[in-house]
Amino acid sequence: MAQCFPGGWLMAAGRLQREEFMSIMKDRKILLGVTGGIAAYKALELTRLLTLEEAQVRVIMTESAMEFVQPLSYQVLSGQPVCTDLFDLETESRIGHIQVATEAEVAVIAPATANIIGKLAHGIADDYLTTALLACVAPKIICPAMNVNMFESKAVQENLANLKDWGFHQVGPDAGDLACGVQGLGRLASLDEILAKIQQILTSPALQGKRVLVTAGPTWERMDPVRHLTNPSSGKMGYSLARAAQRLGAEVTLIAGPTSLPPPSGVRLIQVHTARQMYNAVVEEFAQVDVVVMAAAVSDYRPKAVAKEKMKKVGDHHVLELERTEDILLRLGELKDGQILVGFAAETEDMLRNAKEKLHQKNLDLIVANDLKAADAGFASDTNQVTILWPNDDTETLPLADKEVIARQIWKRVEKLLQR
Numbered sequence: 001m002a003q004c005f006p007g008g009w010l011m012a013a014g015r016l017q018r019e020e021f022m023s024i025m026k027d028r029k030i031l032l033g034v035t036g037g038i039a040a041y042k043a044l045e046l047t048r049l050l051t052l053e054e055a056q057v058r059v060i061m062t063e064s065a066m067e068f069v070q071p072l073s074y075q076v077l078s079g080q081p082v083c084t085d086l087f088d089l090e091t092e093s094r095i096g097h098i099q100v101a102t103e104a105e106v107a108v109i110a111p112a113t114a115n116i117i118g119k120l121a122h123g124i125a126d127d128y129l130t131t132a133l134l135a136c137v138a139p140k141i142i143c144p145a146m147n148v149n150m151f152e153s154k155a156v157q158e159n160l161a162n163l164k165d166w167g168f169h170q171v172g173p174d175a176g177d178l179a180c181g182v183q184g185l186g187r188l189a190s191l192d193e194i195l196a197k198i199q200q201i202l203t204s205p206a207l208q209g210k211r212v213l214v215t216a217g218p219t220w221e222r223m224d225p226v227r228h229l230t231n232p233s234s235g236k237m238g239y240s241l242a243r244a245a246q247r248l249g250a251e252v253t254l255i256a257g258p259t260s261l262p263p264p265s266g267v268r269l270i271q272v273h274t275a276r277q278m279y280n281a282v283v284e285e286f287a288q289v290d291v292v293v294m295a296a297a298v299s300d301y302r303p304k305a306v307a308k309e310k311m312k313k314v315g316d317h318h319v320l321e322l323e324r325t326e327d328i329l330l331r332l333g334e335l336k337d338g339q340i341l342v343g344f345a346a347e348t349e350d351m352l353r354n355a356k357e358k359l360h361q362k363n364l365d366l367i368v369a370n371d372l373k374a375a376d377a378g379f380a381s382d383t384n385q386v387t388i389l390w391p392n393d394d395t396e397t398l399p400l401a402d403k404e405v406i407a408r409q410i411w412k413r414v415e416k417l418l419q420r
Contacts (some may be wrong), residue, residue, distance in 0.1 A: 003305045008023070008247070019136075024054070024202055024203055024247070024408075025050065025053035025054060025055040025198075025199065026053070026054040026203065027054065027055075027056060028056065028057075028058065028105050028106070028202050028264040028291060029056050029058070029102035029103050029104050029105045030055050030058070030106055030107075030108065030198065031049055031057045031058050031060065031101070031106070031107040031108070031136065031138070032046065032047060032050070032057055032058065032060070032078075032107075032108050032110065033059075033060045033107065033108065033109040033110075033112075033116070033129045033132075033133065033250075034059060034060070034061045034065045034066045034069070034074070034110070034111070035061075035062045035064065035065050035109065035111060035113045035115070035129070036062055036063075036064025036067060036068060036115075036302045037065075037068070037113050037115060037145050037146065037188075038068065038145075038179040039067055039110075039111035039187075039188040039343040040065050040068040040069045040111060041068065042110070042188055042191065042351050043059075043069075043074075043110050043111065044069060044074065044077060045191060046075050046076055046110060046191050046194060046195075048080050048174075049057060049191060049195060050195075050198075051077060051078060051079065052343065054411070055247060057077075057078040057080070057081075058078070058080060058083065058100055058104065059071075059074040059075075059078055059080070059082045059083065060082070060083040060084070060104075060128050060129045060132055061074065061082055061083070061084050061098070061128075061129075061151075062116070062128075062129050063084075064113075064115075066081045066084065069374075070273075071084055073411055075405040076096070076280060083100060083128050083129075083132070084128060085128065086127055086128045086131060091318065095357065095388065097379050098132075098135050100132055100203045101133070101135035101136040102135065102136070102137070102393050104136055104138045105138050105202065106138070106139050106140075106141065106143045106171070106198055106202060106254065107136050107138055107140045107141070107203050108140075108143065108194065108198060109129075109133070109140070109141070109142050110145070110188065110194060111142060111143060111145035111146075111188050112142045112143050112144050112145065112147055112148070113144075113145070114144075114146050114150045114151075114153075114155075114156050114383050116129070116130070117142065117144065117156060117159045117160060117163065118155065118156075118159050119243060120133060120134075120157035120159075120163060120168075121141075121158075121160075121162040121163055122159075122191045122282040124371070129375065132154045132161070135390065139169065139201045140162075140167070140168050140169065141168070141169045141170075141171055141194070141197055141198065141201070142168050142170050142171075143161060143170075143171045143172050143173075143188055143189055143194055143400070144156075144160070144170070144172060144173045144186075144188075145172070145173055145186065145187065145188035145220035146173075146186050147182070147188045148156075148176060148178060148182060148184030148185050148311060150181070150186070151184075151185050151186050152185065153174060155206060158233045161208040161300070162403055163252065169197060169201065169298070170191065171189045171193055171194050171197050172187070172188060172189025172190075172194075173185050173186050173189060174187040174189055174190065174217075174250070175187065175305075179310065186319070187413040190265075190298075190336050192262065192343035193265040196243065196247065196264070196266065197247070197265070197266040199247050200246065200247040200249075200266070202219065203247045203248055203249075204248070205248060206248050206411070206415050207245055207248035207249050207250035207418075208249035208250070208412065209249070209291070210246045210247075210249075210250045210251070210290045210291060211250065211253075211284050211287045211288060211290050211291075212242075212250040212253070212289060212290065212291045212292075212293070213252075213253050213254075213282065213291070213292045213293070214238050214241045214242045214245065214254050214255070214288070214292075214293045214294035215238060215254075215255045215256070215278065215282060215292075215293070215294050215295055215298075215328075216235040216237070216239050216241070216242065216254060216255075216256040216257070216259065216295050216296050216300060217233055217234070217235030217238060217256045217257035217259040217296055217297070218230045218231045218232070218233040218239020218257045218258065218259075218270070218291075218296070218299070218310050219273065219274055219275045219277075219278055219296070219297075219298050219299045219325075220257065220258055220273045220274060220298050220299075221256075221274060221275065221299045221301070221303060221325070222274070222302075222303065222306045223307065223311065223320065224304065224306065224308075224309065224310050224311045225306035225307075225308075225309065225310060226310050227302065227310075227311070228298065229299055229301070229302065229315055230258075230295050231297050231299070232261060232379040232380050233259075233296070233297035233379050233380075234261070234379065234380045235256055235257070235259035235261050235296075236261065236380070236381075236382065236403050237295050237344075237403050237406070237407070238254065238256065238293075238295035238391055239256070239261050239264055239322070239410070240404045240407040241293050241295055241407045241410065242254040242264050242267045243265075243267070243404070243407070244404065244407040244408050244410075245291075245411060246265070246266045246267050248411060250291075251268075251269045252264075252266070252267045252268065252287070253267070253269075253270065253283070253285055254268065254269050254270070255257030255270045255278060255281045255282055255296070255298070256269060256270070256271055256272070257270060257271075257272060257273065257278065257296060257297075257298075258273060260339065267295055269276060269378065270285075274299075275298050275299050275326055275328075276301065276325065276326060278296060278298060278328060279325075279326035279328050279331070282294075282332070283328075283331060283332075283335070286332060286335060286336075286339070287337075287360035287364050289339060289341040289389050290339060290340065290418070291339065291341075291342070291414055292339060292340070292341050292342065293342040293410070293414075294329055294332070294333075294341075294342065294343050294344060295344050295368075296327065297379070298324055298328060299345065299374065300324065300325060301322040301323065301324060301325060302322065302323060302325050303320055303321070303322060303323075304321040304322060304323045305321070315381060327362075329341075329343050330331070330336070330361070330362050332362075332365030333362040333364065334363070336363060340365050340372075340414055340417050340418060341362075341363065341364050341365050342357060342364065342365060342366055342367070342368065342410070342414065343359070343362060343364045343366075343367045343368070344367065344368050344369075344370075345358050345367055345369040346369075346370055346372050346378060347369060347370075347371060347372065348372050348373055349373070351370075351371050351387070352369065352387065352389070354368035354369075354396065355367050355387070355389050356389055356393075359389055359390075359391060363418055364391075365391070366388055366390050366391075366413060366414075366417070367388070367389050368387075368388055368410060369386060369387045369388075369389060370384055370385060370386045370387070376400060377400065378417070381403075382402060382403060383400055383401060383402055383403060384400070384403050384406045385397075385398065385399065385401075386402070386406060387399040388393065388410070388413060396413075
């Protein structure tokens, strides 16, 4: 049986980066408790994702969890021995479970069965996991996964309520098909949602109490019932900004054009299609927020008239008359009354000159400019390279990085503006 050999957490590997561009998870110590449910196999992927973020993951498995997945699998993925036996003479001569508990910065129980929930709610410490969790003072996240009738039972609900009163964070469960053959609440929450909660807990709540509005994605301007004018924006930059703000404690509203991206956890999503719809939604929300970041790629023009039927090919040429769409940023600049207003400028030429003109013309507090011709930057890419311009003519160029990293850097600049 695999045992836990304390002696410090394994230092995460990876190339050195400037501190401000490090992952939120880098070198953070995460205790992952795995209990005996069919969803235990999903915790393998959670372990892999956390280690990819360069977190130091210490896995504790209950005896029943080992009936579903072998400890060796977690050991290979985490790079550290798995904790299983509270009475191992070698490890417990150094009170290993206490060391594991006190070093953790956040503890996650995924999946959390009805059994572990009941034990934790009544202070029972009869194995490695419950003993370590009772000694752990770090924030704890519990991710229930079980049969729908078990989850909805009075006992489980009262136990979860007790844990919430004691400061536990709950993620899930989701509704859907369950392993027992029925449908309902009981599926382990998505790994993205669990990761988002871990990241939120590990992030200083610099935007706590702030209301933030972010726009993302393209807009579609109809030509006829089957065609539209648009652009290649994927929405990744705006969604990254929304996720980052939520992790920083903000109350976030995301107004997004058509994208294939899943809704960010904990973020209020308003979906639109056209520039006019985005204009109306943004203006309606504007007076109630503290910060607006306009990352959407809004169409500048739309067809002046929309054909009622599909346009047929007639001749070699077709003239399509266009009209200007609503200028959302310009209107927000006119309405601004103490809000922080951030714009984006995606350019193919004279990037700095065009961005600076937009910054002043639209009364922005800062603007984020990027060159659409640059490699691995701009539309649809997972990475970006941007230059931030300020009204006092200062400029700051950030190196090429993942859009999640760029988003965090933009919010750091917004935090400074909020402190003025």
